[in-house]
Amino acid sequence: MTDSAAVKELVSKCLAARGFAYCPYSHFPVGAALLTTGGAVITGCNVENASYGLSVCAERTAVQRAVAEGYTEFTAIAVTCDVEDSFVGPCGACRQVLLEFGQQWDVYLVKPDSSFRKTSLLDLLPLAFSPSHLGRK
Ligand SMILES: O=c1ccn([C@H]2C[C@H](O)[C@@H](CO)O2)c(=O)[nH]1
Numbered sequence: 038m039t040d041s042a043a044v045k046e047l048v049s050k051c052l053a054a055r056g057f058a059y060c061p062y063s064h065f066p067v068g069a070a071l072l073t074t075g076g077a078v079i080t081g082c083n084v085e086n087a088s089y090g091l092s093v094c095a096e097r098t099a100v101q102r103a104v105a106e107g108y109t110e111f112t113a114i115a116v117t118c119d120v121e122d123s124f125v126g127p128c129g130a131c132r133q134v135l136l137e138f139g140q141q142w143d144v145y146l147v148k149p150d151s152s153f154r155k156t157s158l159l160d161l162l163p164l165a166f167s168p169s170h171l172g173r174k
Pocket residue numbers: 060063065066067082083084085092093094095096126127128131
């Protein structure tokens with residue numbers, strides 16, 4: 038359970054991170070903010086490439102940045118894009134990458150007006166292949 042001040046921070050920081058998106062090909066900016074068990078917030082945006090397949094989603098940018106800064110335990114992520122009329126979830130690849138770092142993620146899908154819908158990684162990725170299947174806890 039993520040406390041409401043932390044949710045507020047995640048919501049505002051994912052919206053700010055969306056502003057840094059590098060998306061000259063899709064023109065579809067995405068921002069993400071993840072919360073570590075210690076309360077730190079790490080953000081990411083999508084970073085595209087002229088060789089399209091090299092583009093990286095906002096969620097994975099945030100995870101990789103966090104790991105590189107020494108964080109591997111997380112409790113929540115907030116994600117936002119420019120879609121105003123529905124709540125948009127992370128792509129399948131990002132769901133799998135989140136699962137690498139725990140099953141118990143709260144996931145907040147944030148609209149541009151800051152309204153959000155709370156879900157969970159377990160709901161977004163049922164019957165998942167996980168590190169536990171390779172003997173990791
Ligand atoms: O979960 C997702 C799905 C898509 N994108 C990015 C990738 C690409 O740059 C753009 C359009 O797919 O949105 C994300 O950042 N996160």
